[in-house]
Amino acid sequence: MVGNSDSSSALEQFQQRIKIALWIVICCLLILFCRFFWLQVVQHKKYSTASESNRIAIITTPAPRGIITDRNGIVIAKNFPSFSLEVTQTGIVMPIPDLIQELDQVVKIPARDRQQFLRAIQNSKKTESIPIRNFLNDEEVARFLARRYAFPGVEIQVRYFREYPYQELGSHLLGYTGKVSVKDREKLAAEIEENPDEIQGDELRNMRVKGIQQVGKIGIEQSYEKQLRGTVGFSEVEITAGGRVVRNLSYTPSAPGSNLTLAVDIKAQFLIEQLYEKRRGAAVVIEVATGDIIAFVSLPTFNPNAFVDGIDADLWKKLNESLEKPLFNRPLKGTYPPGSTYKPFMALAALEGKYRTPSQAINDPGFFKYGGNIFRDDAKNGHGLVNMYTSIAASCDTYYYILARDMGVDAIHDFMKPFGFGQITGIDMQGEVKGILPSKEWKKNYFKDPKKGKWIEGETISIGIGQGYNSFSILQLAQATAILANRGVIMRPHLVKLIEDPLTHEKILTVPSESGVINLKKEHIDTVTEGMIGVNKIGTGSVPFAGVSYPVAGKTGTAQVYSLAGKTYNAAAISEFKRDHALYIGFVPADKPKYAMAIVVENAGFGATAAAPIVRQTFDYLILGKWPRGVPAWKTVP
C-alpha cells in the first residue's frame, strides 16, 4: 500500500474514470426507465389491446346451410360432413414447406390443395385452423391418426360440404356453392356491416365473415344465399401461443340457414332433361295459378358437385370452352326469336285492339308483298282463305304479315310488354336478361346513329311472325304463356316456393299474390285458346299430340338462326349450329289451365317434330302421371 506520485496520479485518473462510468451507468438506466415509461404508461393501451387479442381467440362454428327440397319433399341439396386435415400455424414445429412434404408421405396432398393452403395462410391469423386437404377417406384418417404424434399443430376436423345428390340434374336452377373468394368476402363484410345487430366489435364481425366456409355462386344457391347461409356461431376462448385452448370465455351458437322448398318438381325436371336426349335447349314449366316454376331446364348441364371444393383447372377449361356451352343458363340468359309461337299473342293483340274479328278472313296466296320485298309463307301455295282460328292452327304467316303491317310495331310493342316480352320477369335468380321487344323507340336508342336508328316499316312485317328483332328468353315465353293461360293475371315466376325457418318451422310463401292483371276479354282469350287447341288437333301439332285424352292448347315455332337469303332450307346441308331452333309453347288442360310450358330445342329444326313431342310427354306426365317408355325410371336418392 505504498504509492508513489505516479501511482497516486494513476489512482486519481482511475477514480475519475470510475465516476464517469457511474454517470454513464445512471444515464443508461435512465434510458431504460424512459423506455419502460414509454411502453408501460404512454403506450400502455396499445399493448394492453395487443395482449388481449393475443390471448383471446375466436373460434367460429359454421352454420349448417339450409336444405333444399323439391315441391314434393325430395332433398336435392344437402350438407355432408367430411374429414379435413387442418393446420394451425402456431402449433407446428417445422417450416411449412417441410410440413407439407412430410404430410404428403402420410396423406396425399395434391398441388391444387397446396396452392390453396399457401394462399389461405397468407390471409389468416396464426392461430386459425386452415384446411390443407379436404375429403379424407376413412383409410387416410386412420393413417394420419396413427402418425399424429409427429405432426403437432395438424389435426383432423369435420367440415360440412354441400352435396347435390342428383349430380347433373337441374344444375342451372340449383347452382352450386364454392369457396369464399376475396370478392365474396368483401361483399359479405359489407352485408354484415349493414346489419350490425348484436355483433360487437370489428373482430367478431370479421370472424362472422371468416366463419363462412362456402357461398352460393350461381342459381338458387346464389339468389337465396342470405336465407340459406344462417349465422356463424363463435366461442371466445383463451389460448396459449401454441394455440392450445385454456378455457372458454363465451359461446354463441350458430343458427342454421333456412330450408327452401322449391316450386320445382324434380321428377318432372328429370323427365324433361331425359326427353331432350342429349340435345341442347331450354324449357320452363309454370304452374299458372301460382307462378310456381315446375321445371327449369337448361341443357347441357354440368355436375355442381365439382365446384364445391373448388373446381380443378382442367375440368373448368373443358366446361368453359365447350361449344355446347354447358355452363350457360339458357332459359334465363339465352334469347331466341319466338318464331310462330308469337302468333297466339299477335292474334290476341288483334282482337283486343279491334284490328281483326275471329271470323274475318284474309286470302293467303303463299306470300305477302310489301315495299318491294316478298315475304314468303311456309306453305308454298298458300293456305287460301284464312280466319283467325286457321291462322293459329295452320300457322299461317301471311295472316300475321298483314296483321303486323296493320298494327304497326309500336302497337305490337305496347300490347306485348305487359306479358313480359323483352322485360325482366323478376324470377328469383340473378342474371336474367331482357331480350329485345322491338319498337321505334327501342331502335332509336339501340342504334346511336339516327339514320340507322330510324324504323323501316318493312321491318314490322317479320315481327308479326316472331322473327326480326324479336328476341326473348324461354322464361319470358313461358311466363307470357302462363299469363295467357291465367287469363291475364300475372304471377311472378319463382323457383323457390317456401322459405322455412329451421327453428320455428314457420313457412313463408315467396310469391303470395299476383303482381298485376292485364285486362283481357274472356271471349278473346277463348278464341285464341280455340286456335291453340286446333294446333294440336288439326294443325302443326296434330302428329305429336295424336290421341291426347285431355284438352291441350299449343303452338309450334321455328326460329331462324341463319339467314338463308332466298335459298331453300335444307337441314342436312348446313352445319348443326346454324340449323333452326325448334320451339313450342302450350298450356294444359286448355279448359282449365294448370300448367304452361315453353321450350326450345336448339338447332333441331321444326318445332312440331323436335319440340312438341317433348311437351306432349311432359303434359302426359303432369296431367296423367304417365311415365314414357324408354325414359329411365326415377330413383329417389336416399
Add this chain to the structure above:
Amino acid sequence: MENRPLIKRLGFLWAGLDPSLSIILVGLVLVGNIIFLSASSGTVVTWVEQARNLLMALVIMWVTSRIPVKWLEKIAVWVYTIGIILLIAVALFGLIKKGARRWLNIGVVIQPSEIMKIAMPLMLAWYFQKREETMRFFDFIVAFIFLLLPTILIARQPDLGTAILVFAAGFYVILLAGFPIKFVLPIFIIGIIGIVLMIIFEDQICARNVSWPILKSYQQHRVCTLLDPFSDPLGKGFHTIQSMIAIGSGGFFGKGWKNGTQTHLDFIPEKHTDFIFAVYSEEFGLIGNTLLLILFLLLIQRGLQISAGAPNLFTRLLGGSITLIFFTYAFVNMAMVSGLLPVVGVPLPFISYGGTALTTLGLGVGLLMSIHRHRRLVQT
C-alpha cells in the same frame, strides 16, 4: 463461551462478506425467485433446481470471497491460457448445437467462452498491474491483442453475444487502466451516427436482397427486426413484439404475480431465462421495473465504490471491470427485452435461470467481496 449466541459463533461465515453488497444481492435474488416461481410454470424446470443453482453460486461466492487477491494475480495468466486452449479446442473438436460450435465435451459438457468472461479481465488487470510502473502506449496494443484473440475465437463459433460481453469485460479494463479517451470518443460518435443512419435507411439496408459484410445473415435479421419488429411479426420479430407487448400491457402496476397472460399463455419465448424480465415487467409493471433498476444501480454503485477503494491496480481494474460487466449484462438484457437492442443471448444477472450464468456471477461477486476484504485502508 457457552453463552455466546449462535449467531455470533457462526460469525466467521459471513465475516468479510460486504453487508451492503449482500443486502442488495438478497434483494435481487428475492425478486428473482418470486418471478421465477411465476415464469417457470409450464416449463420443465423447477424452483428446486433454481435454488440448487443459487446455493452453488452462493458457495462459489463465499469461497471466492476468501481467496486472497494475491492468489488471483498468480493464477490470472493460467486461467487465461487454459481458456484460450479450450477455445481453440472448441474450434477444433467442439460440439455443434443449433448451428453453433460452442461446447466441449471433457466428461461434462462445458462452454469455455463463459470462462473468458472472468479470465479476460483477470488477464488484462494482471498485465496492467505488471506494467504499472513502465506503462507505455504500446502496452495498450498488447492488451488489445490479448483482448481480440478470444473475442474473435468466440465470435467465430458463432456467439456474438458472448463475444461482445468478453470484449466489453476486457475493454472496461483497458479504459479504466487509462486508455486515452480521445481514441474512444470518435469511435463512440461514429457509432452513434451509424445507428442513427441505420434507423433512417432501414428500408434500404434491410431490403430482401441486401446482405451485409462480416455479420451472419441471422445476425442481420436480428438487427433488421430490431429496427422494425413489425416488418415480420410472425417470424423474426415475434420474440421482440411479444416481449414488448408483455412489458407494455403490464402498465403502471402490473397484472399481478402469476397473472401475466403473455407469460402464462406461452407468448413469451425463453420466459424463465433470457426473457424473464418481460415476465417481471408484465406482472409488476413500471413500479417493479423501477425497483429493479434501483437495485441494479445500487449494486453497481457499490461495486464501483469497492473498486475505487481497492488495494492495487490489479484489484481496482478487476473490480471495476466486473462491476461494469454486471451492468452490461443487466442493461443489454433489459434493453433487448424491451426492444432497444437486438436479441442476443444475455441473461439478466441474478434473475434469469441458468447454472452457468449464476456460477459466473457468484464468482464475480465473490471477487468483489475479496477485493473489499483487502481494501486499501483509509489514507491517513
